[in-house]
Amino acid sequence: MMDLKDLRKILVANRGEIALRIMRTIREMGKKSVSIYSEVDAALPFARYSDEAYPLRGKEARDTYLNMERIVSIAKDAGVEAIHPGYGFLSENAEFARMVEDAGIVFVGPKPETIGLMGDKTEARKLVAGYGVPVVPGASEPVRELSEASRIADEVGYPVLIKAAAGGGGKGMRLVHDPGELEAALRAARSESKSAFGDDRVFIEKYISNPRHIEFQILADNYGKVVHLFERECSIQRRHQKVVEETPSVALTSSLRDEMSKAAVDAARACGYRNAGTVEFILSEGNKYYFLEMNTRLQVEHPITELTVGVDIVREQIRIAEGQRLGLDQERIFRRGHAIECRIYAEDVFGNFYPDTGTIRVMREPAGPGVRVDSGIESGNELSVYYDSMIAKLSVWDTDRNGAIRRMRRALEDYVIAGVKTTIPFCRFVMESDDFKLGDYSTHFVENQWPSGKRTLAEENDKDLQDALILASVALEKRRNRSDNLAGSDTARLDRAWLHKRFED
Ligand code: ADP
Ligand code: ADP
Ligand code: MG
Numbered sequence: 322m323m324d325l326k327d328l329r330k331i332l333v334a335n336r337g338e339i340a341l342r343i344m345r346t347i348r349e350m351g352k353k354s355v356s357i358y359s360e361v362d363a364a365l366p367f368a369r370y371s372d373e374a375y376p377l378r379g380k381e382a383r384d385t386y387l388n389m390e391r392i393v394s395i396a397k398d399a400g401v402e403a404i405h406p407g408y409g410f411l412s413e414n415a416e417f418a419r420m421v422e423d424a425g426i427v428f429v430g431p432k433p434e435t436i437g438l439m440g441d442k443t444e445a446r447k448l449v450a451g452y453g454v455p456v457v458p459g460a461s462e463p464v465r466e467l468s469e470a471s472r473i474a475d476e477v478g479y480p481v482l483i484k485a486a487a488g489g490g491g492k493g494m495r496l497v498h499d500p501g502e503l504e505a506a507l508r509a510a511r512s513e514s515k516s517a518f519g520d521d522r523v524f525i526e527k528y529i530s531n532p533r534h535i536e537f538q539i540l541a542d543n544y545g546k547v548v549h550l551f552e553r554e555c556s557i558q559r560r561h562q563k564v565v566e567e568t569p570s571v572a573l574t575s576s577l578r579d580e581m582s583k584a585a586v587d588a589a590r591a592c593g594y595r596n597a598g599t600v601e602f603i604l605s606e607g608n609k610y611y612f613l614e615m616n617t618r619l620q621v622e623h624p625i626t627e628l629t630v631g632v633d634i635v636r637e638q639i640r641i642a643e644g645q646r647l648g649l650d651q652e653r654i655f656r657r658g659h660a661i662e663c664r665i666y667a668e669d670v671f672g673n674f675y676p677d678t679g680t681i682r683v684m685r686e687p688a689g690p691g692v693r694v695d696s697g698i699e700s701g702n703e704l705s706v707y708y709d710s711m712i713a714k715l716s717v718w719d720t721d722r723n724g725a726i727r728r729m730r731r732a733l734e735d736y737v738i739a740g741v742k743t744t745i746p747f748c749r750f751v752m753e754s755d756d757f758k759l760g761d762y763s764t765h766f767v768e769n770q771w772p773s774g775k776r777t778l779a780e781e782n783d784k785d786l787q788d789a790l791i792l793a794s795v796a797l798e799k800r801r802n803r804s805d806n807l808a809g810s811d812t813a814r815l816d817r818a819w820l821h822k823r824f825e826d
Contacts, residue, residue: 323543323644328403328427329353331639332396333371335407336386338697338713339619340367343405346635355399357392359385361705367697373399380707386410389417393424403427403642405635409709412618413440413489429642431617435592439615443486443524445592449612452591454584457603457611459526467504473525474503480528483507485514488614491561492517496528529605531763533572534558534613536601537585538626540637541594542647549582550630551656553622557751559674559767564744565751566622567661568629571722571760572604581610588615597623597638606763621714624693625660628718659725660718663733663748667710670747670771676710679703682740687732691718691725704741712743722760726752747771 331347332355333340344354344367356371361380368374375395377385386392387410396404404421406412412430415437421428430436439445446461458477463486464470474481474497483506485493493514495506507523515521538550554570555563573581585600592615599620601613623634632649641647667677684700696713704710717732719725730752733745754770756762762770 325644326402326427328639328643330355330372330399330401331403331405331429332357332392332399332401333367333405333407334386334392334411335405335409336362336367336697336708337365338367338695338711339407339409339621341370341697342695343407343619343635344370346633346639347405349633350636350639352639355396355401357386357395359707361703361707364702365697366699375399380705382410382708386708389414389420392417393420393426396421396426397424401426403429403639405429405638406618408616408618408621409490413616415440427642429638430596431592431594431598435594436617438592439598439617441486442484442488442614443522445615446524446612449588449591449615452587454588454591454612455610457526457529457613460524463522463524464507467507470507470525471500471503474500477525477527480530482526482528483510483523484526485510485518485520486522486524487514487518487520489518491558493523494561529603529611531606531765532556533570533604533763534563534601535570535572535581535604535610536599536620537582538620538623538634539585539589539594539598539600540632540634540641540647540649541589541596541598542641543595543644544646546647547586547589547594548647548649548651548654549585550626550632550634550654552578552581553620553625555622556762556764557757557766558764561764563622564664564666564767565661565748566625567659567722567725568625569656569659572608577608577610584610584612588612596641597634621664622662624695624714624716625662628660628693628716629656629658630654631657658718658720659722660716661725661729662714662716663729663751664711664744665713665715665736665738665748666744667704667712667741668744669742670744674744674747676706677704677742678706678710679741681712681738683737684739685735685737686713687715687735689732689735691728692732693717712738712741715748723758726758 330353333343347354353372356368356374357377358368359377379385411417415433418428418433418436443461446456450456460473480498483495495510497503497506510523511521533556535552535554537552541547552570553566553568555566557565588600599616602610603613604610668674669677680703686694693716717725717728719728733749751757
């Protein structure tokens, strides 16, 4: 039996929107929060919101939010009882979790061993497969030699995907259509993986065509109780990374949902999971599901689960870390209505989703019924090149999917951001798309539907692109015509000038 421990003061080892989101719950729980901030982040809201804030010397992630020794030393000086790692950065670093625990501080997350185990995709595959959870056809051992890779690829059948064992954030993946491409792809995947994760082990999976990405939110306490909070569909992706998520998924029948949620809970049990985690699956066109990986942390898109299930996942994480028993019983966890999240990144959606940087000159966030904005930035703040280019997450809830889509459309239209290019025009396009409205989409939505940049002039005459641009400019025009909205017309002018420039180029 584990002792109950009141975590009165918690350091949030992260930045931006997620640091702020976590600290809000810490405050609601009557606890104190401690933030750490890099030299470029001193002006961001999260650093002000915390009860105590400590500067980190430097700008680069490795000197600041990835600096384990420094973070643990600040935590000790500040006298915190726990560290919440958020997502990204050190959240899935087993060594950090161990270092925190060795310092006598509670790590808000799973055990270090679990993080290590599930952080290795090959180990995770082996483990869950042993519990009867279906994994993508392929090999669970890393491949080194071309001959070995070629044998495995022949066995599973082309196309295959080479993936980094230590992968994350969509990095270190290479699609191979035929044997002739294998050698170069193997080399590229290994070197990308080496530079991104310091680990060049890769493995081979069958490439599932036109799949959907479906994941289940898990909560587990220290006493063996595991529940799920239903699924999120995250198939709208660019560079294998999510941009739009929704729950429920229209792709699941209730029997398939039951089966997959059971597999997700089994995967969590297989690794003795505790705290919040997400089990990701890929769903084939033939409705076969396969385990992809487990993310042993709070997930970016957790708000849509919170909106539909009515559970504050961060509060549950902290309660679990305090040694409390899960107060939720599976039979009494209900989901209501429909929620959608759009990730608002500073990116040029007409230029291959290339990240943009700059100062946010004007920003007005949407509000009103059923709208939630998780933002970490304000007018006047700068989006730097040092970290992820996310500006905010816009989530909406309504009683049904059509209502949620309409609400998201309205919220996107109300959103004003001037100074950087954003994913708003793309998200608006998704909400207008017939295929999305019908729920008929896969992870290839972006390449099939969105005629992004890197196009020749001839391709720019392509009807899809014209439609997209017209759609964007129509929406902007509408905004411009709203005379009471000075900031809006300002943005619209900028965006229109830029759109026109693209037509001329
Ligand atoms: P989610 O499934 O929660 O969307 P992602 O894979 O998109 O997770 O990653 C979440 C965040 O963590 C993103 O900001 C991404 O850039 C970052 N991230 C993911 N993997 C890593 C990693 N190995 N190292 C550093 N940052 C990472
Ligand atoms: P990461 O750790 O980078 O999130 P994942 O294994 O979760 O890596 O895969 C990220 C995305 O890549 C998936 O959501 C999916 O779109 C695509 N993907 C991964 N594995 C496969 C596969 N075997 N077949 C087709 N697409 C895949
Ligand atoms: Mg993933």
